Amino acid sequence: MPDIHPAAGDTEVAGRVRDLVERGGWTQRRFAEEIALEETKLSKALGGRRRFAATELVAIADRTGVTVNWLLHGRDDARGRTAVPGGAAVTESGDRTSRGALARGRILDAAWELIADRGYHQVRTADVAHAAGTSPAAIHYHFPTRSQLLDEALRHNVKLAFDRQVAGLGEIDDPHERLLLLIDLQLPVGLVLHREWSIWIQVWAESAIDPGRRGLYWDSYDRWFRSVLMTLQDGADAGVFVAGRAEVLAHQLTALIDGLGIQVMAGTPGTGPDDMRELLHDFIDRAVLARPHGAGAEDDPSGTEHG
Known part of the structure; x- marks a missing residue:
């Protein structure tokens, strides 16, 4: 980076x-x-x-x-090159210098790692307390219900991705280069990204059976979708990407990223981060990039020859 x-x-x-x-x-x-x-x-x-x-x-x-x-x-x-979190996905702002903020931060860090590594339903309050070096009573003070730990883990995911994108994308003017980096910043490579993907997959599963969790999920996912959409719209405005299809392409591209990411995380044979990147780049080359001026007849989607 x-x-x-x-x-x-x-x-x-x-x-x-x-x-x-x-x-x-x-x-x-x-x-x-x-x-x-x-x-x-x-x-x-x-x-x-x-x-x-x-x-x-x-x-x-x-x-x-x-x-x-x-x-x-x-x-x-x-405002920058990536969308700002909104709605229920907004995390508490401010530094962790007070005693209470430090304790809450340690608990959240421990819960995020445990949920990502073991699975939400396999993590007990006592496990979080042990990992954070505190008591179960302290866990309940900051997070009255275990369900809130998963909610905060998702908000932590949003912050991690937001910070990474703000830091990495800010000075990249070329929309194509920015889109490729935006994808690279979300590939499940390394421990932190694996944990982020694990949290996302668990939230998807919980949201499918718990309507009460969907509002937070929608607000969290919306930030990612808007970041992709912003990049695609910038590219269309600059003539780098096809015009008039930014929203459709954002839906297609984010769905493709989700599906490929799940395959990588599930260890599907023949898949990996490099394969995921190659497939996403192929989609961008074929569906997102504007056709160059003077393309030959073989590149004309109508199939009409020009003589």
Whole structure:
């Protein structure tokens, strides 16, 4: 993932990160360890002598509880190249520096990992308490019902994807390149993305039998759909993608991503992230990209020869 060029300026971004470090009571060394960054690189970035990479901003946002959008622009809802969460999918904003926020964050992180790895119905409150290093009473205080843990796990998914996309897509002007990266950022590659996909699949299954969960699911999925739609519409406006079909193509492309992702996660023989990427690129080449000017007769969908 490339370094990003924040619209708010490197100085402002560094200042916001410095403020988070100070309010959290971290030393630079400890904070660097928390986000898996060399201390010298963190020091240079905080001093404005180097730019935070996209992956570093995502790690900072995840550890502190803020969004990458806030780090870059000072606002969670700043408009960019990816859709902002709305409705029930909106997560609580703010850093995790207070005692209560830190405890809640640890519980949510533990629950998200356990649900993703073991399955929602196999995770007990006691398991979450043990993993978070707290008591079952503390779990019930922050999350009165076990069902709320799954809801918050889904909201956490939305935040992770939102942060990743804001950090990675911000400076990519070419809509085709941006669409390909948007897909790459959602492929089930690596532990975090596998866990995200696991949570999504479980929420799909629960929503199929529990109408009460569908509102949150719809709002969460809507953010992803709007992000794809925005990219397709930008490409159509620029003449890179076919015109007048952005919404239809967004439905087709997101459905294809869902289906292929489920096959990869299920370990279907002959499937994998690379195969998924190849099939998605093939769909984009055939259905999304505008036909080049001067295409030959063999490329004319009407089959009419021009003499």
